[in-house]
Structure formats: structure tokens, C-alpha cells
Amino acid sequence: MIQHWLKAAVLEVQEYVRLQGATMRAIVRGPYYWHDIIEQFDQIGLGSLTVVVLTGFFTGAVLALQSGFTLDQFGARPFVGRLVSASMIKELGPVLTGLMLAGRVGSGIAAELGSMVVTDQINALRALGTDPVRKLVVPRVMAGFLMAPVLTVVADTVGIIGGWLITTFQLRVSSGVYWTSVTEALYIEDVWMGLIKPFFLGYVIVTVGCYIGLRAKGGTQGVGRATTNAVVTASVAVIAVDFILTRVLFTLMY
Amino acid sequence: MDTLTQSPVQAAAAQGVEAPVLVLDKVSLAFDDKVVLREVSFTLLPGHTKIILGASGSGKSVMLKLIVGLLKPDGGSIYVNGERTDTMSERELMKVRADLGMVFQEGALFDSLTVAENVGYKLYEESDMSEDQVRQRVEEVLGFIGLHDFTDRMPSELSGGQRRRVAIARAMAFKPRILLYDEATTGLDPITATTVDEEIIKLRDIENVSSVLVTHQLRDAFYTATHEAVRDTGGIRVQAASDEKSDEAEFLMLRDGLICFEGNAAELRASKDPYLKTFLS
Numbered sequence: 258m259i260q261h262w263l264k265a266a267v268l269e270v271q272e273y274v275r276l277q278g279a280t281m282r283a284i285v286r287g288p289y290y291w292h293d294i295i296e297q298f299d300q301i302g303l304g305s306l307t308v309v310v311l312t313g314f315f316t317g318a319v320l321a322l323q324s325g326f327t328l329d330q331f332g333a334r335p336f337v338g339r340l341v342s343a344s345m346i347k348e349l350g351p352v353l354t355g356l357m358l359a360g361r362v363g364s365g366i367a368a369e370l371g372s373m374v375v376t377d378q379i380n381a382l383r384a385l386g387t388d389p390v391r392k393l394v395v396p397r398v399m400a401g402f403l404m405a406p407v408l409t410v411v412a413d414t415v416g417i418i419g420g421w422l423i424t425t426f427q428l429r430v431s432s433g434v435y436w437t438s439v440t441e442a443l444y445i446e447d448v449w450m451g452l453i454k455p456f457f458l459g460y461v462i463v464t465v466g467c468y469i470g471l472r473a474k475g476g477t478q479g480v481g482r483a484t485t486n487a488v489v490t491a492s493v494a495v496i497a498v499d500f501i502l503t504r505v506l507f508t509l510m511y
Numbered sequence: 512m513d514t515l516t517q518s519p520v521q522a523a524a525a526q527g528v529e530a531p532v533l534v535l536d537k538v539s540l541a542f543d544d545k546v547v548l549r550e551v552s553f554t555l556l557p558g559h560t561k562i563i564l565g566a567s568g569s570g571k572s573v574m575l576k577l578i579v580g581l582l583k584p585d586g587g588s589i590y591v592n593g594e595r596t597d598t599m600s601e602r603e604l605m606k607v608r609a610d611l612g613m614v615f616q617e618g619a620l621f622d623s624l625t626v627a628e629n630v631g632y633k634l635y636e637e638s639d640m641s642e643d644q645v646r647q648r649v650e651e652v653l654g655f656i657g658l659h660d661f662t663d664r665m666p667s668e669l670s671g672g673q674r675r676r677v678a679i680a681r682a683m684a685f686k687p688r689i690l691l692y693d694e695a696t697t698g699l700d701p702i703t704a705t706t707v708d709e710e711i712i713k714l715r716d717i718e719n720v721s722s723v724l725v726t727h728q729l730r731d732a733f734y735t736a737t738h739e740a741v742r743d744t745g746g747i748r749v750q751a752a753s754d755e756k757s758d759e760a761e762f763l764m765l766r767d768g769l770i771c772f773e774g775n776a777a778e779l780r781a782s783k784d785p786y787l788k789t790f791l792s
């Protein structure tokens with residue numbers, strides 16, 4: 258039983274790595290389907306903007322609210338800005354953007370590719386002389402890898418603005434104090450950490466979605482299963498990869 | 512050359528026979544413990560039709576996937592236009608596929624693209640043709656199958672029969688010399704099915720395309736085998752075929768991964784085999 262499970266797990270990892278190998282070769286060698294690449298940048302990047310902005314805003318706001326009351330106990334209310342900016346930029350911005358992308362992009366990719374598999378469209382692509390990795394996986398991986406950091410910066414910015422609104426209007430701390438506090442606590446290493454993480458998170462979310470989608474089988478039910486699996490796997494992967502990266506970056510940079 | 516090392520294609524050429532466009536030589540395939548094909552062999556001559564019959568799950572569709580290279584056989588060899596394809600890499604196969612069109616079960620149209628984009632897909636994406644040339648070819652092909660008013664429709668807006676016809680148009684747009692049809696008429700009403708059959712006949716007789724038809728619809732199989740398309744003053748007409756022409760369509764019956772019958776329409780009808788009789792009744 259355990260042996261069987263282990264074998265299956267190893268096979269999954271092997272296939273996942275193989276897909277990444279094929280993707281890397283396709284990215285390096287070309288030819289590229291530019292039309293699809295641009296479309297994916299639009300769908301993954303622009304398409305996720307609303308959800309990322311809303312998540313970022315409310316996270317920043319609630320962060321200010323919660324930490325404001327806690328800091329009050331120490332008479333440290335003016336330091337709210339430090340907490341908001343440090344948490345948003347280092348941790349919450351990348352992770353929450355990652356989780357939102359896992360839900361929106363990971364599931365969408367798995368569903369789309371999965372239904373293409375079960376309706377023979379992937380085979381049709383191959384029969385028409387197109388490599389599905391080049392046509393479908395490469396554009397999504399490029400878009401996920403490059404757009405996740407951009408979306409994270411947006412989430413960070415909007416989160417800090419959300420924090421500012423709560424700090425000034427609810428906690429009655431002056432704007433000047435908030436903004437000084439926001440920049441004071443930020444070290445360049447924090448900014449780097451917040452910028453490097455989302456590249457990896459975006460890559461993981463998209464490759465997991467593509468892999469699970471392309472391995473879908475068993476009709477529409479299989480597509481449903483693939484979609485759920487993609488969201489669950491990508492979400493857990495976001496948290497796990499975030500932890501590992503944090504550990505590695507701490508060792509390397511601080 | 513030593514006959515033992517000759518490929519079936521070279522052997523045919525050496526004997527002065529017309530070289531087959533397609534050869535399956537003792538092809539075997541199994542999925543885990545389930546054997547799908549056991550040493551299946553056949554050849555297809557240019558302009559001829561091979562009709563593969565069999566119950567569901569008898570390995571008919573798998574055979575087409577092997578020919579296109581979507582699956583690899585466990586044993587045996589496959590030749591397309593004289594080139595051995597079962598040992599080729601995916602990259603090398605792309606060149607072979609330029610001469611192979613496949614019509615998938617249910618059509619497998621790309622549902623994010625319009626009818627015209629589906630039909631012209633290969634020409635737009637995988638050829639150097641200009642957009643104008645592609646548009647012209649797409650119109651020509653859609654005209655051939657009688658769907659020129661459907662250019663901008665999405666696949667979801669089409670009926671089952673229309674989807675199959677668009678799938679045929681997509682497979683023929685880049686002028687392949689071999690077309691493979693996977694259950695092209697299954698699930699269609701008899702009238703629509705006949706329209707699809709006639710497209711297949713027209714492509715074979717007017718465009719001289721060699722075809723492999725996989726089906727369990729006997730009516731359509733016999734119709735395709737016993738009719739021919741001719742061009743006359745009024746355009747293209749489909750009529751009952753001469754005996755000679757009918758002989759160019761060969762039936763092949765699969766059962767438990769083996770070929771249990773091979774012959775023309777008349778021989779199939781006259782067969783005394785109990786399994787074939789049940790299938791035909």
C-alpha cells in the first residue's frame with residue numbers, strides 16, 4: 258500500500274520535473290507563439306488585478322486596525338506604519354497575491370487545459386503539428402513568472418494605502434507620522450525579499466496548474482477534480498515555497 | 512538489397528508495385544495488462560480507402576493515434592510515405608504530420624477559436640503563408656464542405672454535423688495526402704451522416720486523398736465504399752461506384768486486438784463468420 262503510494266508520488270514528481278524541462282527547452286529555443294504570450298500576460302496579469310487590489314487593500318486596512326489596538330497597550334500607536342509596511346512587503350503581499358493567483362489562475366489553467374485534454378484538443382494540436390508545451394505552457398509560465406511580482410508590488414502599495422486610511426481616519430494618527438514610519442522600518446533587504454519571492458511563487462502556481470491540467474483524465478468529472486487539485490496543490494505550494502525561500506533568503510541576505 | 516532488411520515500402524518499390532502511403536507492420540500495443548493490438552499489419556495505397564470496423568474498445572481509434580504518432584507502439588513498425596515514424600522524436604514527427612490530417616471523434620475543435628480560425632489553424636500558426644492566402648484557402652475549404660456562411664461562428668454555436676464537417680475542413684486545409692477519420696459520423700442522424708460521408712468521398716476522389724476510416728456505423732462504411740465522386744458540368748456529383756472503384760475500399764475488422772477480416776464490401780457481406788454476421792445484422 259505504502260509502496261504503491263510512494264511509487265505514484267515519485268512518478269508525479271518525475272513527470273512534473275519533465276514538463277518543466279520541456280518548458281525550459283522551449284523557452285530557450287523558440288519559436289514562440291507571441292499572440293498567445295501577450296494574451297496570457299493580459300489574462301494572468303491584468304485579469305487578476307481586481308482581486309489582488311481588493312485583497313491588498315483590505316489586508317493593509319485590517320493590519321492597521323488590529324495592530325493599532327495592540328500597539329495602543331504600549332502607547333506605540335504611531336508605529337502602526339512600520340508594522341503595516343514590513344508585514345505587507347516581506348510576507349503578506351507575496352503570499353496573499355500568491356494565494357489569490359493560485360485560486361484564480363491555477364484553477365483557470367487546470368480547467369482550461371484539462372478540458373482540452375479530455376476533448377482531444379491537445380491531441381488535435383499535436384496532430385496539426387503544434388507542440389502543446391510551446392503553445393500552451395510557455396506563454397502561461399512566462400506570464401505567471403513575470404506578472405506575479407508586478408501584482409505583488411500593486412498589492413503592497415494598495416495595502417499600505419489601506420493601512421494609511423485606517424491609521425489616519427480611525428486611529429487618528431497624522432499622515433506624516435504614518436508615512437515616515439512606513440519608510441523608517443524598511444530595509445533594502447526586505448524589499449528584495451518581497452520582490453524575489455513572487456517570481457518563484459508565480460512560477461510554481463502556473464507550472465502546477467499546467468501540469469495538473471495536462472494530466473486530467475476521465476471526462477468532465479476529471480476536469481473538476483483537476484481544478485480542485487490544482488488550487489489545493491498550488492495554495493499549499495505557495496505557503497511551503499514561501500517558507501523555504503524566506504529561510505534561504507535570510508541566510509543569503511541578512 | 513537484401514529482402515530481409517528492406518522496409519515494406521522499399522519492397523513494394525522493388526517489385527514495381529505502387530508504393531503504399533501507409534504501412535503498419537506487426538504493430539502491437541498494450542495498456543498495462545490490457546492488450547489493445549496484437550501484431551496488426553496493413554498497407555494503404557494512394558487514393559485508396561481502408562475502413563476499420565470493430566466494436567467499441569477494440570482498438571480502432573488507437574490505431575489512428577499510432578499512425579499520427581500520438582501514441583508509440585510497443586512492437587512493430589509504422590511507415591508513413593515511406594518513412595518509419597514509430598522511432599521518430601516528437602520534433603521529427605511534426606514534419607510527417609504535415610501530410611497527415613486527422614478528424615477526431617466529436618471534432619475536437621478549438622473552442623476558443625472561430626470556425627475560420629479553426630480551419631486555418633495550421634496555415635496561420637505553422638506555415639509561412641500570408642494572411643490573405645490563408646483567408647482565401649479557408650474560404651475555399653469552407654465552400655467545399657458547404658459551410659461558407661459559418662466563418663465567424665464559434666464551435667459552440669454549431670450542430671454536431673457541422674462540427675464534424677468543420678473538423679474535416681480543418682484536417683484538409685493544409686492539403687494532406689492522407690486523411691484519418693475517427694468515427695466521423697457516429698452520433699449523427701442518417702441524413703447528416705450521409706453529408707459527411709459525401710465529403711469524405713469527394714476528398715478521396717476529387718482531391719485524391721488516401722483515407723483511413725474508423726467506424727462502427729456500417730451504413731456509412733458501406734456508403735463510402737460503394738460510392739464515388741465525379742466532376743461533371745453541374746459540379747461534383749456522388750454516384751454509385753464501379754466495381755473496380757469499390758475494390759479500392761478495403762474493410763478491416765478488429766476483434767480482441769487482431770484483424771479477423773480483411774476484404775472488400777462484397778466479401779464482407781458474403782462472409783459466413785458468425786461474429787461478422789452478428790456485427791452486420
